[in-house]
Amino acid sequence: MSSTNLSEEQLQQFNKDGYLIIKEFCSKPEVDKLYSTATRDKHNPGNALDLNGRPYKKTIPSWFTPGNDVFGYLERSEKIVSSVAQLLESDSPVCHIHSKLMEKVPHIGGVWEWHQDYAYWATNKFRSPGQMVSVMVALTPINKENGCSQVIKGSHKSGSIKHCFEGERVGAEMEAVDKALKTMELVYPELEAGDVLFFHSNLLHRSKANLGEGSSWSNISCYSSQSNLSQKQIFTSWQTPVAVLPNEAILQWEPSILPESANVYNDNTPSWKGIRWGQLVAAS
Numbered sequence: 001m002s003s004t005n006l007s008e009e010q011l012q013q014f015n016k017d018g019y020l021i022i023k024e025f026c027s028k029p030e031v032d033k034l035y036s037t038a039t040r041d042k043h044n045p046g047n048a049l050d051l052n053g054r055p056y057k058k059t060i061p062s063w064f065t066p067g068n069d070v071f072g073y074l075e076r077s078e079k080i081v082s083s084v085a086q087l088l089e090s091d092s093p094v095c096h097i098h099s100k101l102m103e104k105v106p107h108i109g110g111v112w113e114w115h116q117d118y119a120y121w122a123t124n125k126f127r128s129p130g131q132m133v134s135v136m137v138a139l140t141p142i143n144k145e146n147g148c149s150q151v152i153k154g155s156h157k158s159g160s161i162k163h164c165f166e167g168e169r170v171g172a173e174m175e176a177v178d179k180a181l182k183t184m185e186l187v188y189p190e191l192e193a194g195d196v197l198f199f200h201s202n203l204l205h206r207s208k209a210n211l212g213e214g215s216s217w218s219n220i221s222c223y224s225s226q227s228n229l230s231q232k233q234i235f236t237s238w239q240t241p242v243a244v245l246p247n248e249a250i251l252q253w254e255p256s257i258l259p260e261s262a263n264v265y266n267d268n269t270p271s272w273k274g275i276r277w278g279q280l281v282a283a284s
Contacts (some may be wrong), residue, residue, distance in 0.1 A: 006086045014087055018156035018203035021189055025079070025196035026137060030250050035139045035193070037070050037255065038101055038217055062100035065237040066221075070253045075099055075221050076245045080135060080196075087198055089130035090225035093241035097121070097132070099221040104147050104210040111147075111209050113171035116156075117222065118201035119163035120170065125231030129160060132201035132224045138191035139217035146212035149197070149205050152177070153185040156200040172204060180204060191218075 006020075014020040026034070066072035074080065075096060085094050118129040126132060142148045161176045189197055199205065201222075210216055223242075230238055 006083055011086060014198060014200070017153050019151055019153075019189060019197060019199040020087075021191065022083075022196050022198075023192070024194050026074075026194040026250075028194065030074075031139055031194045033070055033251065033253070034074060034137075034219065035217060038103070038139060038219075040255075060100050060102060062098065064096075064098055064235040066096050066099060066242070070250060070255075071099065071101060071219055073245055073249045073253050074137065074219060076242055077247050077250060078244050079247050080137075080221075081223075081242050081244050083198065084133050084135065084223045087133050087200075088223070088225045089128065090227050092131075092225040092227035095224050095226050095240060096237050096242050097222040097224050099219065102218045102220055104207075104216045106146070106210050106212055106214055108209065112205075112207045114174070114177045114204055114206045115163060115170055115172050116161060116202045116204055117199075118160055119172070121201065121222070121224075121230075122160065124234070126224060126228055127230075128225075128228045129156075129200070129202045131228035132222060134199050134201065135221045135223065136191070136197040136199075137219045138193055138195050138197075139219065140193050140215070141191065142216050142218060143190040143212075144188050145210075146214070146216040147208050147210040148188055148190050148216075149207050151187050151189060151199065152180045152204040153187050155180045155184055155204040156202040158202070158204075160202060161204070177204060 006014075010020055010022070066075040081094050088094065116129075117134050118126075118132060121132060122129075136149070158176070158180060162173045163170050164173060191197060224238070226239060226241060
């Protein structure tokens, strides 16, 4: 994609459906660099823990401030930030809330229940779901077989739905989900490597396990407008405008490990004692 400005048709589609797919958003050389870094880095293969420190079926290094690694360059790239700015219901600068690098391991990897991302961020007192957008960049093909997202088209217009926490997992009340499915379309937004999926923070979505033969990989980020202040300002990135980089920076980046801020957080992390994972991490 050469242009970083979304068309009026794309904006209307996002507002109508609650999500937007752009094909070939990242070039093959960009995807190759991101994928090789993800699969090479010591933080990722085989080291994942669940929220209680047990071996986990999803690999999720995560961070709150995008750094000077290739994923930080992606999250700070002009093409992502400018697109997000057009989708947010605000003219304020774009801030980065959270990112994670997601691997779904084959055969066992990665079920997420029906939920809205805003349910997580509401616990941190972010006031406006319309000023929060999530961005999924596919590093491999992501399809029905390997557990792509399932979304209820237009469900973001139903407003914020009550969610129930079970331990550190969260899910939308199924009565509301069932009602939505009776009148709205269930869609599987399948992606090729390099495609991007933008979705509204109130869009109902879930994903099933990876039943394919190989891992699926994606980078998922949440953004908010600076005017959407949280009453629990835990991280400075939540109120600091993204330091935007030119798109070319992704390919100019020299290989390195992920930033020190990247980690698989769990209940035993000392600095996280007393903070619920569900209060901080938007699942997809």
